[in-house]
Amino acid sequence: MRAQRCRFARRLTHRLAGGLTLLVCTLAALVLTAGAGVAAPIGKHAVATGTGGAVASDTVPATEAGLAVLRRGGTAADAAVAVAATLGVSDPFVAGIGGGGYLVYYDARTHQVYTIDGRETAPAAATANLFIDPATGKPLPFPTAVTSGLSVGVPGNLMTWQQALKRWGRFTLASDLGPGEQLAARGFRVTPTFREEVRENAFRFNQFSSTSALFLPHGNLPAVGSVLRNPDLARSYQLIGNRGIGALYGGAIGRDVVNAVHHLPLAAGATLVPRPGQLSLADLARYRAPVESPTHVRYRGYDVYSKGPSSSGGSTVGESLNILSNFDLARESRVQFLHHFLEATRLAFADRNRYVGDARFVNVPLDQLLSARFGRQRACLINPAHALTSPVAPGNPFAGSGGCVLAQPNAATQANPEVDTNHLVVADRYGDVASYTNTIEELGGSAIAVPGRGFLLNNELTDFDSSPAVPGVPDPNLPAGGKRPRSSMSPTIVLKRGRPVLAVGAAGGATIITTVLQILLDRIDLHMTLPAALAAPRASQRNSSTTQAEPAFLAQPFTAGLEQLGQKFAVSDTSPLNPDITIAPTIGVASGLALFGGGHMQAVAEPTRRGGGSAGVVTPGR
Ligand code: GLU
16 A cells, blocks of 8 residues: 555655655545545556466456456456456556557467457548648647547447457457456545546546536546446446347447447537547448468567557657667677667667558568668668768668668657557466457547447547648658558567577557667666566657657756767657647556466566556466
């Protein structure tokens, strides 16, 4: 409990600007003790080691749901569905059936890694002008686009769950929805993180009667320790369990989704005039979540698998690893190690922004981007004595040798502190491993809860570029009917000699890519334990003039050396939706699994970022 109070204190001290930890600790203790019957969350551990199966996720109820399914003999797919469905209840601002994501799965029977693409999809009626204001001919302001029906894509999570169970599950969807359904019906204790996320969204949530009714009881922020129920969501899960996923993809829930997008459930006192969207029941009915091959690169004897387009995660983490394969990082000083890490992602993001989009709509040169040859071509641009100046130009993956040439300038990726997604990992007793990142995009998604159904709709379509990133240069990520917006989600599974040894992924918008890469490098090159790799201070260079850094990163002794090489850093702590709202200046929210062989495993969640996550194993041990 004390650790939890101090985590809460740390979050608040980010906002209160230093020196008040003691006071905040005391206040937090009072708040927590005042909540009637508040019990310390069971199993609120960031690290758990043992056998028989393992789970790491954002919340205690979700991790417990996954462990319960594993104990009953469920597979990693069964448990991943149970965890994700329970997150839809206890972590609804970053998860749920209103969103989408990518599942990467190691199937111990076939010894193969597969992926499911459950990314949200633009309605058939969408055009490249989706986010262009007809009145001005200019892109809508980002916050206007986010809180609107226009930004809502066809949700993909529920079909992902169905696909995973069809291929790898032992239980029915109804069974795996059970823990989430029960939690929604009986309620869960509001955590400091949950309350804080409602606070950050209070203005938006108050615009919609359905959303304020769910998350602002009697118009107030929910009290920490109070019990929040969501009977509408319990009924939605029950209906889906009984009728199948068609209830959403064309059925009764789908009709309510479409209605909410077209006729926004505005509150009586709403001050915003959000734009309705174009989603139709036919869009929902034609949605698919295909099983696809993963991306693959070899890095220092490890096989690294992740998700290709529509995500840019697998290609950008993979290209960065290929670039870094050209250097003996373990022998470098810490300054040079980090300098190379930052330069590799600076270059790889230039290529991501220029070439990666939904491969069903644009020609993504995935094989070329992931080739060792292209990695060498990009690596030769790294100068150990000086940082490149961003925005750097993309390389030419189609060229022969390519050479060390920078071509046209390129767009920088915006620096935003984002933690608006969740990553969960599961291993089962059979040897299967699930690595699953899913999201509703912004924290709180579009802020539109479907009336009577208990879940928020995503705003995933704002992951499209609203207009060409660089005028005159083809942009692979413009909106189009039926297209999936480019993602940064990077659910990853790492094999060594054919055996899974690591699963990792993260939340955090475009910082997901650098977070996953940094954890891989810390683990593989620096031989850190997985808990140490997750806890390590982070920095994120995405081809922008400054590198986003956590304050703890800047406090390290190596920072001065990096600055001498021309690396520039900035801390980012304002909400992308409202510059008046200060949020914790952290980067990424990760979770992972270390698989030691012989059935021994370690589940690892964030120790402090976003309030800390929850790790558990079926049978604790060393
Ligand atoms: N929508 C983002 C993506 O797909 C993830 C959202 C976030 O983590 O902020 O890359």
